[in-house]
Amino acid sequence: MLFNSFDFLFFFPLVALVFYLLPHFIRWAWLLLASYFFYMWLEPSLIILLMASTCLDYFCALKMEQINQLKRRKFYLWLSIGGNLGMLFFFKYFIFFTESSRAILAFFGIDWLPEMSNETYSFNKILLPIGISFYTFQTLSYSIDVYRREIKPIRHFGKYALYVAFFPQLVAGPIERAHRLIPQFYKKIKLDIRSIKIGITMMAWGFFLKLVVADRLGVYVDEVFYDPSRHRGLPLFIGSLFFSFQIYFDFSAYCTIAVGAARVLGYDLMQNFNKPIFMKSFGDFWRRWHISLMLWLRDYLYIPLIRKFGTTKAMAAMIVFVCNGLWHGANWTFVVWGAICGLFMLLEASTKNLRHRLLQYFGISRKSLGLRLVTWAAVFLSLSTSLIFFRSPDIGTAAIYLRRMVSLSSTYVNVTQDYLELALCFFLIIVVQTIHYFKGNDKVYELVTFRPVQVRWGIYLTFILVIVLFSVNRQNNFIYFQF
Amino acid sequence: MKEIRIFIGKILVLALLLAGTYILFSWVLTRGFVGDDYPKFTHRAPNLILGLSRAHYGIDPQTLAASLDVPYQKEFLNFAFEKSQSPYGEVYLNAIKKKIPDSTTTGIYILGVSPGSFSAPDRMSSDAEVFEFDQKMMIAKVENLNAHPNFEYVRECFGRSLYKGILPHEHRITTVFHDNGWEEFRLSAGDYQIDQDQIRFWQQETVEGYTKLVKVLPESISDYRLRWFEKTIKTLQGHGEVFIVRIPMHPDLLKLEEQIWPEMDSLMTGFAKRNEVLYLNYADAVEERFQTYDASHLYSESAKAFTRQLARDISDYLNSKKKPILTEVREYSGR
Secondary structure (H helix, E strand, O other), rough: OOOHHHHOOOOOOHHHHHHOOHHHHHHHHHHHHHHHHHOOOHHHHHHHHHHHHHHHHHHHHHHHHHHHHHHHHHHHHHHHHOOOHHHHHHHHHHHHHHHHHOOOOOOOOOOOOOOOOEEEEOOHHHHOOHHHHHHHHHHHHHHHHHHHHOOOOOOOOHHHHHHHHHHHHOOOOOOHHHHHHHHHHHHHOOOOOOHHHHHHHHHHHHHHHHHHHHHHHHHHHHHHOOHHHHOOOHHHHHHHHHHHHHHHHHHHHHHHHHHHHHHHHOOOOOOOOOOOOOOOHHHHHHHHHHHHHHHHHHHHHHHHHHHOOOOOOOHHHHHHHHHHHHHHHHOOOHHHHHHHHHHHHHHHOHHHHHHHHHHHHOOOOOOOHHHHHHHHHHHHHHHHHHHHHOOOOOOOHHHHHHHHOOOOOOOOOOHHHHHHHHHHHHHHHHHHHHHHHHHHHOOOOOOHHHHHHHHHHHHHHHHHHHHHOOOOOOOOHHHHHOO | HHHHHHHHHHHHHHHHHHHHHHHHHHHHHOOOOOOOOOHHHOOOEEEEEEOHHHHHHHHHHHHHHHOOOOOOOOEEEEEEOOOOOOOOOOHHHHHHHHHHOOOOOOEEEEEHHHHHHHEEEEOOOOOHHHHHHHOOOOOOOOHOOOOOOOHHHHHHHHHOOOOHHHHOOOOOOOEOOOOOOOEEEOOOOOOOEEEEEHHHHHHHHHHHHHHHHHHHOEEEOOHHHHHHHHHHHHHHHOOOOEEEEEEEEEEEHHHHHHOOOOOHHHHHHHHHHHHHOEEOOOOOOOOOOHHHHHOOOHHHHHHHHHHHHHHHHHHHOOOOOOOOOEEEEEOOOOH
16 A cells, blocks of 8 residues: 555554554554555555565574574574575566576577567566565564574564564565564553654655655656656756655655654654755765665674675675665666765775865865865765666666766756746755754654644645645655565 | 544544645636546547547547538547557446447447557567556546546546646647547647648657657557457447548658558458448548648648548448448548
8 A cells, every 4th residue: 555545544544543442452463454454455465475474584583592502593594584585586686687697698698598588488577575675674684683682582473473564664664673663562552642743743744745745856857767868968967866856755755654654653663864965975875864774784784794704894885785776676777876876985985084185285174164065066966876877777778868968968958848847846855955954854743743723723724735736646656665 | 531532623624624625626627727638538428539649639529520411419529548548458448338328329439540559568468467557547547437527537647736727737839628539739829830840850750759669669469459449349339330440640650550560451451341340541641631740640620621531431431321331441532
């Protein structure tokens, strides 16, 4: 089910209402039922995978707790990792790797697999389960934490299943850690009107970000990315900037709705963003962007690569960023995007001393506004440019986009033939960033909740008017649903 | 408890306000121009013009009704769509059934045909896949095709913001959208004139675009679509007379189509013979009065001239049918 669908408008209030009417001891069952229903709404058969992953990790974690022999514990750890990554690999990457291998071998004249055709192979129709990357990483973190004896396994199967399937964060995160979320399912939730109001306000802000801002930017982005060879110069540059903001607003909208929905139910999910647009460097950006995934990659990939496998920091960082790219999708465009981000990080780290010496030489203060602005612009433009690979369907199209974008001449900027919409896009970016600058993603509710009643109602009514009049009627999926 | 009741009350008030505002502004929008295809979703009609964009631009329901010299009901709706929104298939047939009043037995149905009407992406090997592909079309998204105002259309297909209902829309000044579903492309609108150079440029662009598209978007003629085309003919025969019509186009485009699907005419002739309907092939009618503005679509005057020609041919056929003529395939005679 999509958060931005009419179905969710009926689903969520009903879930919340029944949740508070039920006694504490049975609420987990209601939430689990609601979560499975939420997941099955689009494609019921995919629930089997979610359940398989849940059962596997529940079982492996209990075994790892019972057994003291390291070798056998390792066996169950690898069973969990292999099972989860196996499913992820099969459903998300199998076609990609098969096709890539075939192309590489064909380059060397080896005809390992003939060109795929619908009649010959049926596996090219493998359905990508929604949110598989998210819940796989979430359950893996649980198994690894149990193996490391950082947490004790949960014995209550239902509550563990709820941890994996909790509907606000099931399909697009945040990727929650067991030690943060599972204890909350044991806590008795009292009806707290203030907390519910905050949750609803956050959800409303998320809907605004999605329906009014991200989808609006998406209209322009879709147009220029659909066929970049029809444009040149400025429209492609604006398109890449808009996509950077679109993906940020779209994903942060999802996370804000998820955090808000959980808050209405009395649960606290982690924040996935911390004003990423106001980053000071590439490294700083990745500490503010998709925090739950970056922390996951740090804890379960980057640190083990260095500590256990003796990888250099630079190589480990590069591996992490390529994996980050691949996590987003089974396409070379994501691999290239990840590699470019890794290169930016390496470049930043390796030139740190040189940059400091140059600044000293020219007598420029590291805190000067000018320098900070130049740094920000350089980082932002580099990231925006790298995202062209993220958004393009293939490397060739991305190359065309880049080549035509740097052209000195320009085609018509108003590609959607609507100047008002173009102006609105710029205006909304400024408005939202100003609000985020002062309140961040997680405190926007403070703009409403602590105001006098007349002001509050004024804001509510204005909000309703804005949502109704300025939402883009497209019913678009959230971008991160595809991952 | 009182606090909870007040809170729920406030939520309900806000929810009602939200729903009310949405309905109000949707209604305001439907009072004016909603979108190119909106009129096709507002009422039933006993006579339909079907097909893709060539029929959408090329056949004017009003001219057709005025020029038909037969004792039939004369309310026509152009229910052909642009942008591959109505290839023949189960989805289109289901939509067509909803458009025709149940009691209609003397309708006239013009089935525009072009390779696009029968194409499906190569990657789709089964009927189910093509059906699923078609489910993304507007006619599948909207359940109620005959409501005015049609809020469902606004919700599912409008694709823009409701403030457009208050502010005037920006759309092509040379295009007029008629309530009968016809999209009229005019070569002049006020001071704006489209000259022959521009038309030649568009025509060249279209031919080049189609050539490129054929290479990058591999599609082929789908058996599924051909089967459902026949089912469409049979279904419509239960409501009246069916005519298969190939609309005039630029010779370069015709050449390209014949390369893509050389058997098209013989197949259409086969359909016509098997089902005892008339196939009117105007594909190579490249005379002055049937000119396109972009190689593929007739502009206003051409569309009207073509519609009049079509009406004459249909009238002749229907009037002669009083005598026992069963099947006939006619090439355009150039009258």
